[in-house]
Amino acid sequence: DADVTQTPRNRITKTGKRIMLECSQTKGHDRMYWYRQDPGLGLRLIYYSFDVKDINKGEISDGYSVSRQAQAKFSLSLESAIPNQTALYFCATSDPGQGAGGELFFGEGSRLTVL
Amino acid sequence: GQQVMQIPQYQHVQEGEDFTTYCNSSTTLSNIQWYKQRPGGHPVFLIQLVKSGEVKKQKRLTFQFGEAKKNSSLHITATQTTDVGTYFCADSSGGSNYKLTFGKGTLLTVNP
Numbered sequence A: 001d002a003d004v005t006q007t008p009r010n011r012i013t014k015t016g017k018r019i020m021l022e023c024s025q026t027k028g029h030d031r032m033y034w035y036r037q038d039p040g041l042g043l044r045l046i047y048y049s050f051d052v053k054d055i056n057k058g059e060i061s062d063g064y065s066v067s068r069q070a071q072a073k074f075s076l077s078l079e080s081a082i083p084n085q086t087a088l089y090f091c092a093t094s095d096p097g098q099g100a101g102g103e104l105f106f107g108e109g110s111r112l113t114v115l
Numbered sequence B: 001g002q003q004v005m006q007i008p009q010y011q012h013v014q015e016g017e018d019f020t021t022y023c024n025s026s027t028t029l030s031n032i033q034w035y036k037q038r039p040g041g042h043p044v045f046l047i048q049l050v051k052s053g054e055v056k057k058q059k060r061l062t063f064q065f066g067e068a069k070k071n072s073s074l075h076i077t078a079t080q081t082t083d084v085g086t087y088f089c090a091d092s093s094g095g096s097n098y099k100l101t102f103g104k105g106t107l108l109t110v111n112p
Helices: none
Strands: A004-007 A010-013 A019-025 A031-038 A042-051 A054-057 A065-070 A073-078 A087-094 A110-114 B005-007 B010-014 B019-024 B032-037 B044-049 B055-058 B061-065 B071-076 B085-091 B106-111
Touching: A004 A087, A010 A019, A019 A031, A019 A087, A019 A110, A031 A073, A042 A065, A042 A073, A042 B085, A054 A065, A073 A087, B010 B019, B019 B085, B019 B106, B032 B071, B044 B055, B044 B061, B071 B085
Parallel strands: A010 A110, B010 B106
Antiparallel strands: A004 A019, A019 A073, A031 A042, A031 A087, A042 A054, A065 A073, A087 A110, B005 B019, B019 B071, B032 B044, B032 B085, B055 B061, B061 B071, B085 B106
């Protein structure tokens, strides 16, 4: 089983709909992140959380919100989806106390299409 | 986080040829991480460089961090079809070691 699990893996929705992407992890890491990937633009940070009570905006947070329900769960919401939010979304975790320090462990990704 | 510029955006090689991707910044980087993303997959951590002038090797992959810590490179010797994918550098110089800023990546394709 994957250490970082994202659901759904694929979603097609319509403009104006509310969408939630969920992420859960079994790695025991405090830090969790949501990134967005668009062709030719790399990975851009949407939100990140260093613990359950800590939520921080990334470089492209407009139009998104997050909820850190528990150490293991970090959800990304699009309150009113628009077509330019069509992208591949990645959840990631990190724990600098282990491994290389700051290394990100990514989920499999959630592909969202907004029509 | 600061901007990291990665070049080239695309690179197509014949199997057996070498490949290099570069990551550049106008300001000093704290450390650089490199990731590989296979087609249809998710980014996977390769390595982290911290020290000025650092060179690390992983089999056919050689990673370098510039003396001024403003650039880094990933060199693959004698590419194989398994090397296909997008290679990203990521900088964590934004005042925290836990918020990475990624370059746009270099897509490597290998002709067998």
